[in-house]
Amino acid sequence: MADNKKIAAATMVMASATSLSRIAGLVRDIVVARLFGAGLMTDAFFMAFTIPNLLRRFFGEGSLTAAFVPIFSEVFHRRGEKEAQQLANRCITLLLLIMLIVVSLGVVLSPWIVQGIGYGFGQVDGKLQLTNQLNQIMFPYIGLVSMLALLTGILNVRGHFFVPSLSPFFLNLAMILSALTMGHLFSQPIYALAVGVLLGGMVQLLIQFPVLCRYKIHLRLDFNFRGDAHLRKIMTLMLPGIAGVAIYQINIIVTRLLASFLPEGSVSYLYYGQRLFEFPQGIFIVSLAQAALPMMSRQAAEDNQEGMRQSLTFAMTLITLITLPAIVGLIVCAKPIYSLFFLGGEFDLVAMKNTALALICYAPGLIFVGYSRIAAQTFYALKDTRTPVVISFWTLLVNLILGLFLMQFYGFMGLAIALTVASMFNAFMLLLLLQRKVGSFFQKALYRPVLKVLPGCLLMVLAVTFLLNTVDWLQVGSLLNKSLILFSSIFVGALIYLGCCYLFRVDEVRQGWQLLRRKG
Numbered sequence: 368m369a370d371n372k373k374i375a376a377a378t379m380v381m382a383s384a385t386s387l388s389r390i391a392g393l394v395r396d397i398v399v400a401r402l403f404g405a406g407l408m409t410d411a412f413f414m415a416f417t418i419p420n421l422l423r424r425f426f427g428e429g430s431l432t433a434a435f436v437p438i439f440s441e442v443f444h445r446r447g448e449k450e451a452q453q454l455a456n457r458c459i460t461l462l463l464l465i466m467l468i469v470v471s472l473g474v475v476l477s478p479w480i481v482q483g484i485g486y487g488f489g490q491v492d493g494k495l496q497l498t499n500q501l502n503q504i505m506f507p508y509i510g511l512v513s514m515l516a517l518l519t520g521i522l523n524v525r526g527h528f529f530v531p532s533l534s535p536f537f538l539n540l541a542m543i544l545s546a547l548t549m550g551h552l553f554s555q556p557i558y559a560l561a562v563g564v565l566l567g568g569m570v571q572l573l574i575q576f577p578v579l580c581r582y583k584i585h586l587r588l589d590f591n592f593r594g595d596a597h598l599r600k601i602m603t604l605m606l607p608g609i610a611g612v613a614i615y616q617i618n619i620i621v622t623r624l625l626a627s628f629l630p631e632g633s634v635s636y637l638y639y640g641q642r643l644f645e646f647p648q649g650i651f652i653v654s655l656a657q658a659a660l661p662m663m664s665r666q667a668a669e670d671n672q673e674g675m676r677q678s679l680t681f682a683m684t685l686i687t688l689i690t691l692p693a694i695v696g697l698i699v700c701a702k703p704i705y706s707l708f709f710l711g712g713e714f715d716l717v718a719m720k721n722t723a724l725a726l727i728c729y730a731p732g733l734i735f736v737g738y739s740r741i742a743a744q745t746f747y748a749l750k751d752t753r754t755p756v757v758i759s760f761w762t763l764l765v766n767l768i769l770g771l772f773l774m775q776f777y778g779f780m781g782l783a784i785a786l787t788v789a790s791m792f793n794a795f796m797l798l799l800l801l802q803r804k805v806g807s808f809f810q811k812a813l814y815r816p817v818l819k820v821l822p823g824c825l826l827m828v829l830a831v832t833f834l835l836n837t838v839d840w841l842q843v844g845s846l847l848n849k850s851l852i853l854f855s856s857i858f859v860g861a862l863i864y865l866g867c868c869y870l871f872r873v874d875e876v877r878q879g880w881q882l883l884r885r886k887g
Contacts, residue, residue: 388532389646391539396642397708398543399560402550404713405635405722408557410627411494413638414485415501416564417623418473419509434604435520437748438597443524454597455521456589461598462517463588466510473506484620487627497555504561511568518575521584530578534571541567604752618766618789622782625770632718633779639718640725640783643704647693647733676805679745686737687816688873692864695824697730699831700853706840707849716841721779728783735787735794742797745805754800762793816873823867827860834859 403409435458443451473480481499488494519531545563550556579586592598626633701723710719743755766789773781834856838849 388535388539391536391543392642393646393708395539395543395546396639398546400639400709400714400718401712402546403557403560404715405632405639405718406713407491407494407631408497408555409638410631410634411488411498412501412557412560413634414488414623414627415481415498415561416505417484417620418480418502419505419512419564421617421620434601434747434752435517436524437750438601438604439520440524442597451524452584453589454595455517455584456587457592457595457598458601459514459517459586460588460590461592462513466513470507470510473509474503477503477506484624485627486624487629491631497557501557501561504558505564508564508568511565511572515568515572515575518572518579522575522578522582525582525584527578527582530574534574537570537574538564538567541570604747604750618763618786621763621767622770622786625774625782626779629774629778632721636718636721636725636779637783639705639709639722640729643701643726644697644729644733647690647697675745675748679741679801679805682741683738684816686734686741688820688868690734690737691817691820691824692827692860694730694733695828696831696857696860697733698727699828699835700857701726701730703835703838703840703849703853703856707846707853710843716843724780725783728780729787732787732790735790738794739790739797742794742801745801746797749804751804755797758793758796758800761796762789765789765792819871819873820864820868822871823864826867827863830863831856831860 399409399412403412439451439454439458442454478499481502482489482495485495485498488498515531515534519534522528522531542560542563545559545566546556549559549562553559622637623634626637702720705719705723705726709722710716746752746754766785769785769788770782773785775781777784834852838845838852840849
């Protein structure tokens with residue numbers, strides 16, 4: 368129970384910081400949509416940004432964090448601060464060397480990389496060239512954000528979560544300010560957005576150092592890699608982790624590659640739809656998984672299997688309680704959200720309708736992404752990085768086959784549906800295999816919470832739909848009226864859901880309320 372409270376408290380700290388970052392991200396997307404719309408320039412930018420994001424996951428917050436945190440946590444708690452500091456120095460030195468090589472190769476090989484993932488862009492004059500130039504500007508970002516991921520792991524093990532979770536806020540702020548103030552300096556205003564990515568990466572990294580100093584963590588270069596068993600163990604765990612993250616990211620690349628053959632704007636519709644889909648995911652799912660990993664890594668190091676199973680059950684239950692109403696909200700409110708925030712400027716009615724359709728197709732996958740994230744983190748805490756890789760490979764095949772089939776009939780919506788089904792497959796395969804390792808948890812973590820919250824979700828749908836139907840969301844303008852109706856609907860829906868959870872005695876909601884009162 369004490370560990371569950373620590374996970375919940377850490378999740379709330381990160382969720383509050385991440386909420387601010389995600390709101391800034393929403394503002395960023397609104398600015399981009401209204402300045403650039405959904406067409407050639409945005410297609411090129413989103414495709415170019417795919418590559419730095421892919422490699423960020425390779426070397427940063429995906430595989431590196433998953434491999435580094437369990438080993439660093441074990442060294443810190445068992446061997447003391449001095450050895451942990453030494454390990455951190457060697458890891459950051461090795462990562463710096465790897466990033467220098469990766470960034471140099473990426474800039475040089477960019478034309479071929481871009482052609483490989485955006486082959487369909489070759490049908491439009493200048494589109495591949497623009498994508499390549501944007502990619503070359505943004506490529507150094509992966510080095511900055513990979514270093515950030517390592518520092519985040521160090522601070523999380525030390526019990527600090529707030530500043531690392533807040534760092535994306537500064538990336539979004541840099542992109543917003545660059546897009547608004549620097550566009551006139553370039554022949555193509557979209558270049559300003561790419562420069563904003565690079566500036567934001569620098570700021571994200573720099574703000575971690577005052578916190579490191581507060582914890583008396585003084586990083587320095589240490590090239591003494593030979594003979595460090597812990598460093599070798601991290602590398603051993605990281606290599607299959609890279610493969611697993613690679614396969615997951617290849618799913619996204621496959622979706623965008625296929626979308627490059629669809630009518631112009633398809634890449635942008637999918638991107639804007641996925642960004643709003645990621646809003647609750649980034650606020651809660653990522654925060655919860657990041658909070659649970661150090662705790663479960665410690666429990667695994669202590670061979671506390673019962674404690675680990677309880678932490679897993681608690682985390683899975685919270686995922687269910689948060690994501691089910693979020694899915695309902697995203698589906699019901701998709702068109703109103705894009706109408707209120709995005710409609711206007713270069714973002715027209717066609718873009719609004721198509722982006723809302725993309726979000727509706729993505730939304731059901733939210734709960735499965737949450738389950739997969741927690742399950743994968745549990746495997747990492749158990750120092751098993753192979754199983755998520757194998758499952759990810761089969762998930763990739765499911766996504767590719769379904770995407771090729773469904774895009775013939777439903778275009779960009781077919782690609783979004785394929786990714787949702789692939790996420791469902793990934794989640795259930797991981798959970799089935801995880802249950803063999805840690806024992807039974809399905810009934811407590813999945814079945815009971817779903818049955819308890821379904822009445823609240825159904826009542827919420829009825830009330831929110833009734834309120835939203837009082838406004839014509841296809842009309843441009845009427846911002847005040849739209850805002851009042853949308854936010855009132857969300858507020859009423861949340862009250863109904865929480866009230867039903869309280870009446871049906873969903874214990875986690877009561878625990879969360881008590882925790883909030885103590886924090887207040």
